[in-house]
Amino acid sequence: MLQDTLKNEQAIIDMKNVGIRYDQGPEILSDITIALKRGSFHFLTGKSGAGKTSLLSMMYLAQKPSRGTLNVFGKNVNFTDRDSLALLRRRIGVVFQDFRLIEHLSAFDNVALPLRVCGMNEKEIRKRVKELLQWVELDKHMLDKTSTLSGGEKQRIAIARAVISRPDILLADEPTGNVDSDIAVKLMKLLVELNKLGTTVVIATHSEKLVNDFAYPRLHLQNGGLSVVMPRESLIRGAKLYD
C-alpha cells in the first residue's frame, strides 16, 4: 500500500515540536517530537486527561497541530489540501474511545462505511463486510441497528470498521476499556496479528496490565510532554513477551 517514495525506515507519522491547544486555552501538549516507523507497535499511556486522545486525533488527521509540523505518510498536513487529506485518512483505521458508530445504521452499514466513502462497488463490499462480521461473531446482528446492540458488540463493530479497509496505520483509543478481559485478549491478538502483517499500530490505554503483558515500547504522556519507554524496562518488571 505504501508509496514507493516512502521507504521502509522512513517515519509513517512524524511529529516535530508539535503543540496543541483548544481555543485560547493552555497547551495540552507541548513540543512533541516523535517518529513512528512503518510496522511499529506502540502503546500510548498517561493519566486520564493527559492528552492521549488529543495526540491520536492529530495522527488520524481530525485536527491539525496548533504549532510544529506533522507529517503523515510523508506529507506535511499543513500544506495538504482537503481532498488529499481525505485520501490520507483512508489509509488510517481508527477505533474511537466512545466507538462513534452511526447509531441509526445497521452493523453492516457501519462496517461498510470506510469502503463506501472510497467508492468500492457494493458486491465487493458485501463480501468483505460479511466475512469480517463473521470473524467478530456479529453476523447474526448484521442488519440490527447499532443503537440496539450492547457495549461489547458496539466495540467489535468499531474495530471491524477500523480494519475493514486494511489500513496502513491502526490507531485505537482505549479499545479494551469497555470489554471484559476475554475479549480484550482476543482484541490484542488481532492487533498483534495485523501488526505482523505490516500495519503500524498505536494503542492508547491506561491499563498497566495490558502494557505489562505485551512487550512493546510505550509512549508516555505527562505534563504535556512525551517520553518513550522501551519494553526492556517493563520486561524487567516481570512482564511476559507476547506470543
Added chain:
Amino acid sequence: MTRNDPLIARKQELPLKDNSTCLFLKVMISIAVFLFAVTLAGVLSINSMLGAWNSSILGSLTVQIMPVNHADAEKARKETLEHQDKVIAFLKTLPEAEHVVALNDSQLQDLLRPWLGDGIEMRNLPTPRLIDVRLKKDAKPDYAKLAEKLAEISPLASLDNHKLWLDKLVKFADGLKMLAMSTLVLVIAITSGAIFYTTQTNLGLHRDIIEILHIMGAKDTYVAQQYAKRDAWLGFVGGCIGLFFAVPTIFMIAGLAAQIEGGIISEARLSWFSWGLILSLPLFSSFAAMTTAYYTVKRTLEKMM
C-alpha cells in the same frame, strides 16, 4: 437470503429524509415555483404584446380630417375631400412614408358601425375622414413637427398619433416587465437563501456523523452529494406542486385579461415555447435546489472543519 441481504437495508449515512426541513423546503419551493410560473407567464405575455405592438402599430400613423360644416351636405363633403387630397399629397412627400391611403366610405362605415348601427348613409353625414400612413421600417418621424406642418396645410387635419399613446403604453409595459423580472430574481434569491440556511443548520445538526465520515476518508463531495440528491428530489416535487396550482391561475388571469376591451391584451397569447418554458420549471427548480445544496455543503464544510 433476501432478508439477510444487507444491500436492501442500505441507508444513507445522513438521516436527511422524513423531517420538518423537508416539508418546509417542499412548501417553500412550491410557493416559489408558483410565483415564478405566474410571473414568468406575465413577462412572456408582455413580451409578445410588445412584439405585436412594435410590428403592427409602431409602423403606422393616422391623420384625421375633420368634416367641413355646411348646410349643403354634398358641398361639405366635396370640400372635406379637397382637404383630404391636399393632405395626402403632402404626406406622400414624407421620406418616412411608405404607403399613404385614405379610408373609403365603406371602411369608415365599418369603423362607425358600433356607434351608428347599420344602414346609415355616409354621404349625408359629416363624418371625419381618416388617412392611414404606413411608415418605412424603423422610420421615426418627428411627430411634433409633422403635426405643425399638417396644421399649416389644412386646419382640419390632425395627427392621431399612435406613437405618443403607444410610447406611454410601451414604457408602462416595460416597467411592468422590469418589476416582474425583479420578482423572478427575488423569488430565486429567497428560495436559494432558504436552502442555504436550512442546509447549513442541518450540517450543524449532523456534525457528529459528518466528522465520522471525514475521518473514514470521505471527501466533502461525498457529503454534498447526499444533500444534493435529496434537494434535487425536493426541488422537483415542490416544482410540480407549484406548477399544479400555477397553470389554472395563469388561465384564470388570461381569461380576466381577455375581457378587457380594445383587444390590447389579446396580443398577449403565450406561445408554445412559453408554455414549454413554464412547464419545465420543476426541472429548473430541481437543478437549482441541487446545485445550491451542493455548493452550500462544500462551502460550509470548508469553514466548519
